[in-house]
Amino acid sequence: MLAELTLLSTVAVHHVLIGAGLFSLLFITVKLFKISSEMQSWLWLTALLIATVFPLSLVINDPQTSKPSPLVRVADLNSTGERILNDVSNETIEIRNIISIANSEQQNTANSAPEWNLPGEFIFNMSSILLSFLGLWLIGSTWRFLQKSRSLINTRKIFSRATKITKDISIEKLTDIPVLTSQEAHSPMTAGLFNPVIIVPQSLVNDFSNQQLEPLVLHELAHIQRFDIWFGLLQEIIAIIFWWSPIVRKFNHKIHLNREIACDIRAAKQLKSSKKYAQSLVDCAKLMLTQQKDILAMGLFSQKKDLQHRVEEVLSSDLLQKPKKLIIAASCLILTTATIATAQNYAPKINLASIEKESKFFSKLTEAQSEYLITAVNYGDINMIRTLVADGIDINTPVVGDGTALIIAVKKQNITLVEELIAIGADVNQASRGDGNPLITAAMVDNLDIAKLLLANGADINAVVPGDETPLINATRRGSLAMTKWLVENGADVNLKVKTSAWDGFEIRSPLNMARTRAVKDFLLEHNATE
Template sequence: MTESTRWLLDYAIEHLLISLVVASILFVALRLRAIAPEKRAGLLLAAFALAVVGPIVPTPTDAWPDSIRAAASMSATTGLSADTPPHQTPALAPAGAHRAAWTIAPELAALLIALWLGGAVWRLARLTAAHRAARRIVAVSQRAPAIERAHRDAIPAGVEVRLSPAFGPAAIGLVRPAIVLPASMLAALPAPSLRAVLLHEASHIRRGDLAVLLLQRTAEALFWWNPVLRRMGAALDMAREIACDVGASRAYGCGIDYADALLDSIERLPPAPRPDRAQRLCAAASLSTLEQRIDAIVSQPPASIRIAAAPALVAGALATAWLAAGMAAPRMELMRETAPSHPTAAASGAETALSQSAQEALAAAQDEYSRAVQLAQDRYTNTLQSIESAHTRGLEAIERDWQSGHYEQRIADVNRRYDQATSKAESDYLAVTKAAESRYLATQASLGYP
């Protein structure tokens, strides 16, 4: 348990440092118009992946000869005093010994890891709910073979076009991807605008964005505490949409005409009752990025001013930043109680017993906290499953009885009750975990631990 806790803390520190460094480099590099939109999306994806898997990838410095690593570790040992015992001075630096070390109390380390894992479980539960919502959307939609035949040149082979009562347009589905369009928009959409929409969503499928999106959302859920990774994810979402727009505009024939068709399709979008949580796992554009997308389509710089080596230079800078961040990231060490160098006769057995009793009480409080958090997580997950099932049954009942009228209002009522139930479940979960944390901290303070 001690080694796994230390490893997770080492990973978190290095992950955060790599995120900060690569995000700073990209902020400067992506302002250059010499990089094409498709390359921008690729660089953002590479930086996002580097921040997630970079801490566990062996660095070239780990393969340095022992003499070089020992010399590099001297900077970490210059703080040793002249009277440091010889056995405490490392004679040979192992891999990673050139990094500085931070110490942390074991109780605080365990609390941080518990909070990290608790938040990750909560976010992953919401991601699972989004997956179920996406499957439900596909289940209640209807296939449109006439559109598939009319626009076969714009749609990848094997991809279905499906009509949904109120969701879309979006690319959805990992194993069997499909393009979902709202039925009400389709009725009023002219053929050129429909072709532009299909080309955009088909570009997501051809690029493999749905699989990348699932991995991205999973990483964002696991590292919910890293705001830099969330900002990188938002930038990647926008870059992905722009890259698809640029590719679709080329297939459309003219960027200006594609932008006009895109604006026409957006004007004909039906008013959605609320943002569906399924959009987190669908390649669906956000209206908040419309201005940047249109600007990228109509103001693409000519290929003559683009520098072919620019993406490679940025990729090299990212690799260098990852290496430097890995070397600079400090290691985490757990505090250990050490016996005094020269014990005196004044040390009584009563004090030792008291210290051991306090440690046992703290360990019991920590176990109680872990059990409370685990129980709250299980209860929260089960509650979400029950809410999802009730929500699905309500929507299916409306779909079966859609001729009764007030279709959109009935859907809005079901969705409102769903939102209220999920919000209450989240509030209850947070309240229980907060109370358990408060009890643990109070016990820690009463025992005199920092």
């Protein structure tokens, strides 16, 4: 569950950051340049879709680039940037050169596709709060879905009971779209995805003249021509899922306002009179106030100041040239392409393999699973372990206070069991909170044979585990000269320093300052180790 929480939380953070960046960019752009509401409505909608969908495209599953542990390595390098290597054979130097090239290539790959997710320790410490938020997320989405479903049902009822306008007016000549009326409708509206109709409230039909009704019908017709019913449905789906997101709310408000203004201007141009259309907006608002109806609840204006803004935009619309569909499509495509290109180059990927590996560091088995696994490992019963794996127990998930099955086997110095565990999928780099990792454990117990076996199977010789440092630091702290020599000869960094947590006073630990014996210190100094 920790991995799932990390993934959801990280995607949510990417959504907010990418959305905030896009919102700021568009907000500044429309302030600096005079962009029509028609164009703005589509740009804001494009930005909303990018902020919603693009974070999901950053999710990858690449075990090859997954981080070995939730930590940062700190290495001191000499002036040329190369690690000092002394007292090694030509063969070892050659091997190291090959490893260096491979590491360099891997580093270049990592630089071109950086990874980032919320730290596993943060998710672990905040898991109860995040689980509560996840529950609230589901409840909120369900509640909003039910609300929108009820609204849809009410709309269908209005549509099914609507009748043709009997009043002798000419608005039906404006469009082939059926124009109906209903006493249940509170404001002009469009309904129907595949066979749209325009529904006008009976109160407006009774109180408005033909000339006053025409702008309202043309406004709804513009919504149909722009396919706003379909795009509005898409917005509602996004709002249901991301109901908690301030970014989605901000985008939706911008889309709604600019969409309404775009339809206002379309209707005004078809009337060939901006003043006439602006007056219809004012008349409609006056009628609602006279009848003591809330114009906000009716959906005519999302905020009271929107009326003034819409009137001003309509009156100034004669100064603007209507953007062509091709220009709008090209602008949205440019925004999408530029955002994706920028994010692909600079936005870090969300690696499922890294999240899964890191989450295990803070995860734990149940009490029953732990008891079965510890018993099997203590007795060296590989068949029982295979049975537990077949029953769904992950041998790479740590047992609290004991570590992973492989760490326990290393502690027992059971090299046969270590080999068999690796053969059935035990991760040689899986760390455990408070128990290090397999190679660190091998250094702690000073078992060189197991250490060689782990390295041969891909153990990271310079892995850092918070609270347990590195294999080399543990070897020097134990005073094991043989283990220290072997680790250094196989690539362990003599100057890889680790900063401890606040619990240990943020102490800087290195192989040299943790060395227990004079012989170990002398060996490290010969290899240019520093404190």
